[in-house]
Amino acid sequence: MEFTKLAYESTDDFLYGICPKPVETRNGLVIGGGEMYPEVNFTLPPMNITKDTMPEVRRIYSEIIEGVLKKAYELHAPGLVIEFETLPEMTEHPEWGIEIHKILRDAMHNYEDKYGLKSAIRMTPNDLREMSRPPIMRSGKYWEAMVKTFEGSAKDGADFLSVESTGGKEINDEAIMNADLRTSIFALGCLASRDMKWLWTNITQIAKENGSIPAGDSACGFANTSMVLAEQGFIPKVYAAVMRAMVTPRALVAIENGAIGPSKDCAYENVYLKAITGTPITLEGKSAACAHFSPRGNIALAVPDLWSNESVQQVKLLSGFAPVVSTEQLTYDCRLMNIAAKKGHAKLMRDLLVESDCYLDPQAYVLTPENVFEISREIVKTSDPFSRTLNTARKTLEIIRRGLDKKELTIDERDLRWLDILESQVEEIPEDEEEFIEEMKDEVDETKYRPEEYGI
Amino acid sequence: MALEELSEAVQKGKAKIVKELVNQELEKGTPVDVILNDGLIAAMGVVGEKFKLNQIYVPEMLVAARAMSKGLSIIEPLMTETGVKPVGTVVIGTVKGDLHDIGKNLVAMMMKGIGATVYDLGVDVADAQFVEKAEEVNADIVCLSALLTTTMPAIEDVIKEFEKAGVRDKYRIMIGGAPVNQAFADQIGADVYTSNAADAAENAKEFLTKKYA
Ligand code: B12
Numbered sequence: 225m226e227f228t229k230l231a232y233e234s235t236d237d238f239l240y241g242i243c244p245k246p247v248e249t250r251n252g253l254v255i256g257g258g259e260m261y262p263e264v265n266f267t268l269p270p271m272n273i274t275k276d277t278m279p280e281v282r283r284i285y286s287e288i289i290e291g292v293l294k295k296a297y298e299l300h301a302p303g304l305v306i307e308f309e310t311l312p313e314m315t316e317h318p319e320w321g322i323e324i325h326k327i328l329r330d331a332m333h334n335y336e337d338k339y340g341l342k343s344a345i346r347m348t349p350n351d352l353r354e355m356s357r358p359p360i361m362r363s364g365k366y367w368e369a370m371v372k373t374f375e376g377s378a379k380d381g382a383d384f385l386s387v388e389s390t391g392g393k394e395i396n397d398e399a400i401m402n403a404d405l406r407t408s409i410f411a412l413g414c415l416a417s418r419d420m421k422w423l424w425t426n427i428t429q430i431a432k433e434n435g436s437i438p439a440g441d442s443a444c445g446f447a448n449t450s451m452v453l454a455e456q457g458f459i460p461k462v463y464a465a466v467m468r469a470m471v472t473p474r475a476l477v478a479i480e481n482g483a484i485g486p487s488k489d490c491a492y493e494n495v496y497l498k499a500i501t502g503t504p505i506t507l508e509g510k511s512a513a514c515a516h517f518s519p520r521g522n523i524a525l526a527v528p529d530l531w532s533n534e535s536v537q538q539v540k541l542l543s544g545f546a547p548v549v550s551t552e553q554l555t556y557d558c559r560l561m562n563i564a565a566k567k568g569h570a571k572l573m574r575d576l577l578v579e580s581d582c583y584l585d586p587q588a589y590v591l592t593p594e595n596v597f598e599i600s601r602e603i604v605k606t607s608d609p610f611s612r613t614l615n616t617a618r619k620t621l622e623i624i625r626r627g628l629d630k631k632e633l634t635i636d637e638r639d640l641r642w643l644d645i646l647e648s649q650v651e652e653i654p655e656d657e658e659e660f661i662e663e664m665k666d667e668v669d670e671t672k673y674r675p676e677e678y679g680i
Numbered sequence: 681m682a683l684e685e686l687s688e689a690v691q692k693g694k695a696k697i698v699k700e701l702v703n704q705e706l707e708k709g710t711p712v713d714v715i716l717n718d719g720l721i722a723a724m725g726v727v728g729e730k731f732k733l734n735q736i737y738v739p740e741m742l743v744a745a746r747a748m749s750k751g752l753s754i755i756e757p758l759m760t761e762t763g764v765k766p767v768g769t770v771v772i773g774t775v776k777g778d779l780h781d782i783g784k785n786l787v788a789m790m791m792k793g794i795g796a797t798v799y800d801l802g803v804d805v806a807d808a809q810f811v812e813k814a815e816e817v818n819a820d821i822v823c824l825s826a827l828l829t830t831t832m833p834a835i836e837d838v839i840k841e842f843e844k845a846g847v848r849d850k851y852r853i854m855i856g857g858a859p860v861n862q863a864f865a866d867q868i869g870a871d872v873y874t875s876n877a878a879d880a881a882e883n884a885k886e887f888l889t890k891k892y893a
Pocket residue numbers: 267268309310311312349350351388397444445446448449452453456514515516534535536537777778779780781782783784786787823824825826827828829830854855856857858859873874875876877878880
């Protein structure tokens with residue numbers, strides 16, 4: 225499937241909790257069908273994961289899920305999604321990841337049978353392939369362990385399969401610290417997109433064979449790493465803003481190869497994806513401050529179908545355990561959003577969320593519905609990931625520049641300097657992918673990646 | 681004011697000019713330690729200060745650091761000859777099972793900025809490797825980074841490895857990473873915890889200055 229136009233005619237219809245292509249789980253939970261649900265994610269407190277500590281690991285996950293389900297039920301959550309993102313050891317030993325998934329899944333079924341709380345689980349094995357350096361992307365023990373984890377959990381009833389894949393990241397890591405858009409365009413448009421095609425063809429196959437839903441990928445290691453670093457004052461906000469939009473063509477590859485949503489929480493680029501494909505999305509913002517800070521806490525809540533906390537570790541706060549606290553926060557957020565929509569105020573709600581953030585940071589500015597549509601239209605003008613990525617970079621820089629000229633967006637002195645630098649970086653990139661790849665093969669440290677793993 | 685010119689060139693990240701200017705200074709007979717301290721290290725001090733004041737970003741610091749190391753590579757061989765004491769030696773890495781390296785890289789860069797010789801072991805580093813390298817290069821400081829709650833215990837494993845080898849007291853062990861805190865450092869017997877790279881470098885500088893005073 226190739227996308228050549230947007231899924232929406234007008235930004236007026238671009239709203240939260242609803243989308244043109246909702247997704248339904250086996251037990252009838254509909255994502256994007258009119259209601260917004262919380263998606264809760266959690267992780268372990270400081271501890272080792274070994275054979276010896278596995279009983280304790282099991283105990284902790286049981287304790288977490290019981291607490292989360294109880295709170296969701298008490299607060300009348302109309303539905304709930306749980307994300308289980310494995311830690312590296314749990315994918316390296318697929319039986320551990322599969323087992324914990326089953327603990328969560330069983331507890332969720334139990335609650336549905338007993339109390340009627342409808343829930344669905346997203347299984348996100350971590351991408352182990354980068355454990356070998358340079359990464360081997362399409363074979364080897366790490367890839368095999370990932371496949372086993374996907375398959376095993378899918379067989380046990382995982383509703384959604386997701387991943388934060390890392391193709392091209394081995395090159396992009398250094399580019400981020402240098403705010404080097406040229407190398408990022410190579411990593412995303414040339415490497416990551418090729419890996420995504422291969423990876424998502426495989427994940428979709430596994431999902432199909434086992435009745436799971438291939439849900440989508442997040443460019444966490446690219447755009448979220450940039451966002452976090454910009455937040456800490458390490459790299460330019462304008463670079464992080466461009467990166468956010470620029471990872472969309474990569475994400476589109478998953479949808480073009482079988483994924484149908486809901487795409488993963490930390491992928492703020494999901495808004496472009498929703499505009500283009502009409503598939504449901506998860507997002508995170510102010511209620512994910514337990515995991516990381518962001519300059520787009522409200523605007524992130526403008527158009528998602530699921531609302532997430534990203535992750536929080538099982539530690540005790542004054543009120544109770546942190547994952548339960550997250551469940552309460554997300555559930556109340558969703559309640560408010562759902563009642564606003566029911567009373568016909570969805571668009572007003574969306575616009576308030578947008579306006580409360582969008583002029584204060586370029587990373588929020590590129591997420592306004594108008595700018596999302598403008599960038600998305602630019603993306604679907606061409607069909608190959610490289611030119612889409614390059615065009616997105618140009619368009620996003622243009623939009624930021626225009627915002628400054630119109631004096632509706634402000635950025636500080638050092639970011640102004642970097643806007644100039646990024647504009648000239650992009651100007652020097654050739655339109656032709658072959659030519660660009662040749663240039664980059666000379667420029668990029670060849671010990672860092674294996675071109676053959678990407679078929680280039 | 682040629683050294684100011686050199687410092688300027690480092691700050692702006694003009695590696696080629698830095699090389700030329702260092703060579704010029706050597707020809708003129710400027711002492712190696714003056715080039716090092718007043719030219720190269722001073723420049724990184726200015727850059728670090730600008731970063732602290734939110735005037736520049738890390739990419740600009742990295743360009744300067746690269747230019748500095750170009751200059752350093754010329755004078756390094758001369759330092760032992762002329763009896764100039766190196767600032768100190770740091771071994772750094774991310775502990776086993778952990779692939780996060782951005783924070784660790786920043787710490788490494790800042791350590792280079794104070795003029796220390798830095799051996800970066802990379803990510804997912806086995807416990808014993810830290811000990812081996814520290815012994816091999818006669819390090820002063822060992823820096824351990826961990827970003828996952830599930831790899832924090834590996835920091836303790838490394839410290840135990842140093843104890844096992846009977847060389848724990850030879851090194852100052854500094855630790856850091858988002859989930860790490862002072863309480864954890866105290867609990868496992870690390871020497872120093874800092875929450876950011878700039879403080880880490882400052883702490884190291886103070887320590888090394890005293891040690892080699
Ligand atoms: C960027 C990032 C990544 C990138 C890493 C890219 C890279 N090359 O490093 C990618 C996407 C690859 C990644 C992968 C994973 N990540 Co990650 N990641 C982050 C994120 C968003 C930011 C980390 C970062 O770089 N910060 C910026 C740097 C500059 O800050 P810093 O590292 O803290 O360093 C500063 C200080 O701490 C200090 N410092 C650091 N080291 C040292 C050392 C010494 C000696 C001293 C003195 C000081 C010091 O100085 C630095 C500069 O001031 C954090 C979120 C967070 N809140 O930290 C999650 C986070 C750490 N990751 C997390 C997870 C779960 C993972 C994965 C397991 C995800 C998955 N399921 O696939 C994998 C793990 C892979 C592995 N085996 O390690 C979780 C950890 C949860 C937990 N249980 O601990 C976090 C907290 C996100 C979350 N909230 O869920 N991640």
